[in-house]
Amino acid sequence: TSAYSSPAKSLGDPGITPLSPSHIVKDSDADDAVEQLFLVVVAIDFGTTSSGYAYSFTKEPECIHVMRRWEGGDPGVSNQKTPTTILLTPERKFHSFGYAARDFYHDLDPTESKHWLYFEKFKMKLHTTGNLTMETDLTAANGKKVKALEIFAYALQFFKEQALKELSDQGGSDFENTEVRWVITVPAIWKQPAKQFMRQAAYKAGMASPENPEQLIIALEPEAASIYCRKLRLHQMIDLSSRAPVNGYSPSDTIGTGFTQGKEHVRRNRQSRTFMVENVIGEIWSELEEGDRYIVVDSGGGTVDMTVHQIRLPEGHLKELYKATGGPYGSLGVDYEFEKLLCKIFGEDFIEQFKIKRPAAWVDLMIAFESRKRAAAPDRTNPLNITLPFSFIDYYKKFRGHSVEHALRKSNVDFVKWSSQGMLRMSPDAMNALFKPTIDQIVQHLSEVFDKPEVTNVKFLFLVGGFAESPLLQQAVQSAFGSRCRVIIPQDVGLTILKGAVLFGLDPAVIKVRRSPLTYGVGVLNRFVEGKHPAEKLLVKDGTRWCTDVFDKFISADQSVALGETVTRSYTPAKPSQLVIVINIYSSEQDNVSFITEPGVKKCGTLRLDLTGTDASVPNRREIKTLMQFGDTEIKAMAVDVATSKSVKVGIDFLNY
Numbered sequence: 001t002s003a004y005s006s007p008a009k010s011l012g013d014p015g016i017t018p019l020s021p022s023h024i025v026k027d028s029d030a031d032d033a034v035e036q037l038f039l040v041v042v043a044i045d046f047g048t049t050s051s052g053y054a055y056s057f058t059k060e061p062e063c064i065h066v067m068r069r070w071e072g073g074d075p076g077v078s079n080q081k082t083p084t085t086i087l088l089t090p091e092r093k094f095h096s097f098g099y100a101a102r103d104f105y106h107d108l109d110p111t112e113s114k115h116w117l118y119f120e121k122f123k124m125k126l127h128t129t130g131n132l133t134m135e136t137d138l139t140a141a142n143g144k145k146v147k148a149l150e151i152f153a154y155a156l157q158f159f160k161e162q163a164l165k166e167l168s169d170q171g172g173s174d175f176e177n178t179e180v181r182w183v184i185t186v187p188a189i190w191k192q193p194a195k196q197f198m199r200q201a202a203y204k205a206g207m208a209s210p211e212n213p214e215q216l217i218i219a220l221e222p223e224a225a226s227i228y229c230r231k232l233r234l235h236q237m238i239d240l241s242s243r244a245p246v247n248g249y250s251p252s253d254t255i256g257t258g259f260t261q262g263k264e265h266v267r268r269n270r271q272s273r274t275f276m277v278e279n280v281i282g283e284i285w286s287e288l289e290e291g292d293r294y295i296v297v298d299s300g301g302g303t304v305d306m307t308v309h310q311i312r313l314p315e316g317h318l319k320e321l322y323k324a325t326g327g328p329y330g331s332l333g334v335d336y337e338f339e340k341l342l343c344k345i346f347g348e349d350f351i352e353q354f355k356i357k358r359p360a361a362w363v364d365l366m367i368a369f370e371s372r373k374r375a376a377a378p379d380r381t382n383p384l385n386i387t388l389p390f391s392f393i394d395y396y397k398k399f400r401g402h403s404v405e406h407a408l409r410k411s412n413v414d415f416v417k418w419s420s421q422g423m424l425r426m427s428p429d430a431m432n433a434l435f436k437p438t439i440d441q442i443v444q445h446l447s448e449v450f451d452k453p454e455v456t457n458v459k460f461l462f463l464v465g466g467f468a469e470s471p472l473l474q475q476a477v478q479s480a481f482g483s484r485c486r487v488i489i490p491q492d493v494g495l496t497i498l499k500g501a502v503l504f505g506l507d508p509a510v511i512k513v514r515r516s517p518l519t520y521g522v523g524v525l526n527r528f529v530e531g532k533h534p535a536e537k538l539l540v541k542d543g544t545r546w547c548t549d550v551f552d553k554f555i556s557a558d559q560s561v562a563l564g565e566t567v568t569r570s571y572t573p574a575k576p577s578q579l580v581i582v583i584n585i586y587s588s589e590q591d592n593v594s595f596i597t598e599p600g601v602k603k604c605g606t607l608r609l610d611l612t613g614t615d616a617s618v619p620n621r622r623e624i625k626t627l628m629q630f631g632d633t634e635i636k637a638m639a640v641d642v643a644t645s646k647s648v649k650v651g652i653d654f655l656n657y
Contacts, residue, residue, distance in 0.1 A: 011027040015525035016571040016583060019551060019623055024343045038181035042163045043219075043501035045081070045185050046155065046198075048123045048330060049301030050466065051098075052081035053163050054498045061506045064499050065167065081494065084123060086155055090115040092146065097158045102367075105141075109558070113360055119151055120363070121332060124302040133655050134200065135192075141359040152201035156184070165433040180481060181215060182207045183505040185497055187298070188220040189305040192517065192587075192604075199634070200655065210651075213634065219504050221497050222296040223511055225464040228500030229490060240478040240487040265639035273377035295485070297446065297477070298497065299467035302330040304442050308455050317598040328444065329374070331467040333438030338369050341434065345411040349398050350646045354392065361391040376431045377471040384431050385423040389442055393422065432472060439476045446477070448485065458485045464543050509563075516561050518587040520604075520628060520635070520652075521553040525574045537595070546574065551601065554628050557641045558591070561630045570642075571624045581624055583607040583639055585652065605652045607639040 042055040054066045082098030087105050089095050095116075098102055105118045117140035125148060129136055137145040160177070167175040186198055195218055202208060208215035293310045341350045355362045365388065374386045393404050400407070408418045415430035449455055463477055468489060478487045490496045504510065528538050528545040539546045554567045573581055585605035586596050593601060609624065623642040628635060635652040 015317050015523070015546070015548070015574045016581060017525045017527075017546075017574050019570040019572045019621070038215075039179040040175075041181045041183060041505035042167075043161075043183040043185065043224075043498055043505055044156070044159050045221075045498040045501065046123065046159075047081065047084055047300055048110070048121055048303070048332065048468065049084060050081035050494075051084045051155070051159070052495075052498055053159050054495070054502050055163065055167070056502045056506060058506065061503075063416070064502050066495060066498065067162070068258055083120070084155070084520045085118065085120040086122075086151060086158075087119075088117040088140070088146065088154075092117065094154045094158070096590065097155060100582060102363065106363065108360065110358065110360070117142065117144055117146060118359065118363075119146075121146070121302070124332070126190065126197055132191075132197055134197075141355075141363075143356070149197070149201055149204060152198070153204035156202050156205035156207060160205055174294045177206065178215075179507050180207075180219070183217045183224075185218050185219050185221045185224055187300075187303045187305050188222050188307055189303060191654075192652075196654050213651075217505055217508055218634075219501050220307070221300070222298045223304055224411045224497045224500030224504050225298055225462065226294075226307070226309055226500065227294045227503045227510055228496050229462045229464070229488070230372060231503070238491065240474060240482065240489065240491045246281055246527065270417075277548040293455065293458045294462065295446075295449065295455075295458050296462045296464060297442075297468075298465045299442065299463070299473065300330050300465040301332055301467065304445070304465075306446065306449055308449065308458070329438050329441040331438070331470070333441070334373055334434050335366060335592070337371065337434040337437060338373075341416070341430075344652075345413055346396060346404070346407050347400075350396060353399065354395055358389075358391050358395060359587060361389040361395075364389045365392060370425070372431070373434075374469070376435065378432075378475045380428040380431075382427045383417075385419060385421075385425055387423050395420070434474045435470070439473055442473065443476055443480045446481065450481065461485050461487045463487060463489045463492055467496045468493045487503075511563060513560050513562050514630075516555050516557060516559050518589060519553060519557045519591060519593055520555050520585065520587050521551045521593065522569075522571075522626060523584045524550050524552045524571065524587060526550045541575065544574075549595045549597050551588075551596050551598075553593065556591050556632070557589060564629065567628050568625055568627045571626060572621050573624070576622070579610070579612045581609040581611065581639070581641075583609070583626055585628075585637055585650075585655075587652075602654070604648050604654050607637055607648050607650050609639045609641060609646065609648050611641055611644070611646065 022070065038058060040055050040057050042053055044053045052067055054064055056064045076186060083102060084098075084107075085101045087095045087099050087101035095101065101118070102120075105113060105116060108116060119138060119140055122138050125136070126132060134147075134149055136148045138148045138151050139428070140144055141385055160182075163181070164175050164177065167180075182196055182202065184202060186195055199213075199216065199218055202216050203210060236563060291310060293308060295306055295308050297304065297306050365386075368387050368389075372386050375384055388404065396404050396407070405418045408416065408424075413430075415427040415433075417425040419425045450458070461477065461481055463474065467473060474487075474489065525539070525546040525548055526533075528547040531545040537547045537549055539548045552569065554569065555561060571583070583606070584596075584603055585602045586593075586601050588596075588598070588601045590600055595601075596603075607626070611622075625640045625642055627638045627640070629638075636649060637652060638647055638649045640647040
């Protein structure tokens with residue numbers, strides 16, 4: 001019985017073994033739930049730096065309404081979104097969100113503010129945490145920790161209430177949550193646990209429930225952008241590659257001016273906040289033919305992700321050609337460089353202390369930087385002034401015993417000067433240098449994508465997301481790739497994803513084929529073959545020699561999967577008399593996995609089929625069918641005992657194993 005000292009995992013379990021041959025069945029219509037009818041689709045773009053929502057009534061899908069104007073707002077930053085900031089009381093109860101949270105926190109007395117819990121830019125934590133669980137913590141500005149799930153649920157609940165209130169006010173009667181289909185966007189490069197985490201937070205916020213998961217769609221940001229870009233008309237975008245002067249400007253002028261005209265156009269319609277999406281395919285799109293490819297580069301505050309799509313005619317469905325890639329190269333990188341610059345001038349020890357002791361003033365300084373950051377442009381010649389909060393100047397003098405002005409003179413940073421009005425004066429070159437590392441990473445990553453064999457003959461590059469408003473990023477992308485494809489920027493680029501997400505909620509079938517981000521399979525026993533199977537995997541049971549821990553693959557990483565596609569395999573209990581059948585589901589980022597004990601293989605689901613009490617006249621080789629259905633961001637698995645049609649279902653779960 002030395003078998004039990006073996007490193008094999010599944011020795012205790014009576015296992016299952018494949019019934020050959022295993023077959024794949026594609027039946028997309030067998031399991032289609034009856035479509036629920038929702039009156040309205042509300043999409044939430046939950047961003048790293050700013051968030052917002054938009055909605056459309058299913059009766060008039062061509063009108064997309066962007067949420068009402070928010071209170072507050074910053075000079076130099078006009079947008080329909082609100083900062084992703086949240087404030088909890090000292091008792092850890094929700095207090096406020098967005099500008100309201102920021103301004104309230106700011107106005108607190110420093111002695112009091114250190115008890116309040118203020119969070120900003122917390123979405124990045126889901127991207128950077130390797131082993132995300134329901135228990136993962138977030139750290140507030142005052143250093144206290146709160147469960148991430150609670151913060152995300154509070155934020156989503158806030159949006160849910162805002163949207164329902166606006167809908168009720170508009171319709172004159174109370175709008176029920178059951179009448180709304182919710183869409184939440186997430187970066188495509190997020191790993192599965194982060195996508196599942198968002199869904200759990202939405203359940204906690206009461207938007208949908210595990211019993212009614214269809215009420216919530218988790219949409220991928222670049223896909224949403226892509227859906228909107230299909231509808232773009234020529235007057236709704238800026239084509240950076242059109243060499244001809246636009247409106248009498250030379251191309252270098254148009255980078256900035258197209259936006260100004262665009263902003264004017266939006267501003268005039270600001271009262272309505274309603275965008276008409278004509279039910280046509282835009283002119284650009286009609287140039288695309290079957291098989292044409294385009295890249296969507298979604299550059300936001302935290303992440304930048306890139307997806308390559310291909311057109312499938314006649315319906316113009318999108319097919320994802322190359323799995324989403326990207327990384328943490330959002331505009332936060334520029335803030336980080338600014339912080340490094342401040343550390344260089346004033347000392348890291350001071351900056352660390354200042355952030356802890358005067359958190360509200362630090363937030364202020366970053367807001368001042370944000371509006372100047374938006375004024376940076378390739379051909380700018382006049383300096384950018386950043387106001388230092390009074391408490392920064394004051395605290396620095398206390399901390400160091402000399403003035404801020406002295407520090408600037410003493411530091412060898414020659415392109416940042418002190419102006420008599422109490423401001424930091426940055427030369428345009430100094431500002432551009434802060435953008436450089438982030439923009440270089442984006443361009444570098446895009447070059448790698450362009451070099452992939454699947455990515456030949458790309459016709460268009462759509463640059464979307466909040467960071468795409470930056471003329472520096474626009475120019476860098478245009479000069480690096482303008483010769484390979486046309487670089488297109490939608491006019492209200494910061495709202496592209498939001499509008500696309502609404503369109504996706506109205507017609508989720510538009511995305512047809514995705515690439516599976518992981519390899520999925522189940523753990524099985526196979527007949528042991530000498531010379532083929534490693535000796536330590538040998539298990540002898542009732543005179544039969546089994547190889548344990550075999551990974552039986554359902555689908556490989558990067559394989560194309562049609563949405564709703566079902567993959568089926570048949571198994572039989574290794575021991576005929578077995579009445580409880582346990583099927584463990586595993587995933588891996590690797591393509592070729594042979595055993596569930598290999599590094600990187602994670603368990604992500606268990607199907608437990610209890611067949612006690614079923615009729616004994618079952619054939620001696622019982623067939624257990626196992627199905628996996630690949631949905632939007634969810635994967636469902638099911639096991640059926642063919643003889644009795646008894647079945648169990650489970651959703652793949654990355655957070656609780």
